[in-house]
Amino acid sequence: MHAMQYKITLPNDYDMTIIKDRVKKNGSKTDEFPDLLFKVYLISDTPTKKEYAPLYIWKDDKGMNQFIFEGFYDNILASFGWQHINIAVPVEVDTSDAFTQAKYMLEIEQRIPETNRMTVPEFSIHDTTELGKILVYNPDKWAYVECYFFEERPDYLASKGTVYELLHLSLPKK
Template sequence: MHAMQYEITLPADYDMAVIRDRVATKGHLLDDYPGLGAKAYLIRERGVDGSPVNQYAPFYLWNTPEGMNSFLWGPGFQGIVDDFGRPEVQHWTGLAFTEGPASDAASTAKSAMRHRVRVPAGVRVGDLAAELGSEIGQLAREDGLIYAAAAIDPRTWEALQFSVWDHPSPKGQGDVFQVLHLSAPERHALPRGQQW
């Protein structure tokens, strides 16, 4: 599993209805995309759930590098580049994935939470990976959880937890996003549990 996200930060007075319309008309295009486990079409709006910015920030879980590459080098991502400029694409190596009690409610996903933290130099990475995997397993019991993943970027040593919920404003630490659409053509194929 590969986790990937890009963030397009928009002006404070940007009409977020433009992004909502974009997702409403184009979001379904990845509903059967080969190699894609799940894509959550995410926005943050300035002043909502503590967000300091307006932002479009889709988050992907890829089953295959071929799927990720065909998206990045193909017309889908080029459309983003044409409309907003080329964003930095962040990606993390997958550690763990789980589905929660609301996994059947994917079509009604309302929110997502992303928690990122730098891994201090003295921390044993294997221990941290196991801890993150364990935390994802604990999340699996939370009411309203659709799915959750943990990952690490070994270039920057940033750890990530990402979760999708069937209700707005989930509790916990991290950035809260609104989910406008969820494409999950191969979510069933994402490996469950620890991935090493």
């Protein structure tokens, strides 16, 4: 299993309806994409941060390689230019039956400190209103990321990380 995300930082005066319309028109193209566990189309739209940050959880690398190298990622290149793709290893992917009702995601980025004894990263928030959560790590950067999914905007947790609006959720064929 692999996690993949690219974060496209946009100018503060960028009209985010452009991204919303893009996802409304094209988001379903990754519905049932081969080897995709799910993809969430995320945006941050605040006065100080405008960002488009799709997050993918892949079952294996075959589908991810198809997406990157067989023309699908070319749409990102054509629209936004060369982007760095963050790749991570999932530690835990936990989604409830209500996961499809998620409208927001809280992302918390953490460092993995230098140590003589490795321990598995853990979730720092335990909230009964979450509809799902993901914990991924990247040993190349010695960092991990916690993602929590909610139906209601978790403003009470906003100081912990970045709250993204979830525009579309692509899922595998049932």
